Amino acid sequence: MPAPPRPRKRLGQHFLIDPNIVRKILKVAALRPEDVVFEIGPGRGALTQVLCERVSRVIAVEIDRHLVEYLAQTCAQHGALELHHGDALAFPYDTLPGGTIVIANLPYYVSTPLVFRLLEERDRIDRMVLMLQREVADRMVAEPGSRDYGLLSVVTQYHTKPRKAFVVPASCFRPVPQVDSAVVCLAGRAGRNPVDDRFDEVFMKVVRGAFAHRRKTLINSCREEGWDEPAIRRALERTRIDPRRRAETLTVREFIALAHTVRQA
């Protein structure tokens, strides 16, 4: 067995060393042998090894060339593994088969952009089981009106049903990170309308505009983002949303209603 390459903090390399956490992640994922798993950042293979024993196909993308070489030697016996060297943000997601399950212990430095990228690709993803900083997980599941509720909560809850499964103490990783982590399961929204890119675009514009200036009222925040004030005022009136409210008090349903009205205007 070759010696593993030394960790590079710059790439968010905090490797999972607790097999119990691997077992708990697999339990949340509820995999079947015929499933296809996409893993971001396999690292030294703590999850990858076990995933390869459970499912028929594991597609993994790792940015660190040294780790790709290490994994190619240590996990090579698994016919299930398809290893890619590259940045997960630039991965060709259209090559993933429909119904893929994403499982990842995400690198902290890029976890939010990766979540947004994965949500964009949700039509070919059945569900995601992600390990992230605890604080990011809390934001994903936050309720309107709470301190953690923001853009990430609205976008995650619009596209998926997020559930915080369990907390993972920093001591379960090497090197030990400065913060605890948590595992979230983002299940697909059964019965949701098919992906409508044009509506999603309007929805994102509305939500980004509303949260751009968190401390300001909806109307002021959107105006500062260059929106036409009479138009946004009319849309708020039609959806019966008080323009003096702040974005953090709006439910996902209210954002959807507002986006529909803005789209029709």
Ligand code: SAM
């Ligand atoms: N899965 C392993 C584990 O649980 O022990 C490693 C997890 S570690 C938190 C994150 C991994 O993601 C590292 O191996 C790192 O090199 C890799 N990584 C960092 N940025 C990446 C990116 N943009 N695309 C793909 N992999 C990345």
